[in-house]
Amino acid sequence: MPWKAMAVRFGWQAVFGMEGAHPRLVVQHTRHRHRFTGADAWKRAVLVSIRAPRFNYPARKPNR
Numbered sequence: 081m082p083w084k085a086m087a088v089r090f091g092w093q094a095v096f097g098m099e100g101a102h103p104r105l106v107v108q109h110t111r112h113r114h115r116f117t118g119a120d121a122w123k124r125a126v127l128v129s130i131r132a133p134r135f136n137y138p139a140r141k142p143n144r
Contacts, residue, residue: 090129
C-alpha cells in the first residue's frame with residue numbers, strides 16, 4: 081500500500097528530529113496529538129485518520 085501518499089492526502093507531514101547524531105523521521109499532524117516514528121509511521125498515521133470517532137453513548141435501559 082502507498083501509505084505515505086495516503087497520509088499526505090490526510091494532512092500528515094514528515095519532520096526530522098535529531099536523536100543524538102542521527103536524524104529520526106517523525107510523522108505528525110497539526111490537528112492530531114499523535115506523533116509516529118519508526119518504519120510503520122506512515123501506516124499508523126493513515127489508520128488514525130480513517131478510524132471512526134468513538135462516541136460515549138449512555139447505557140441503554142433494558143426493555144420491560
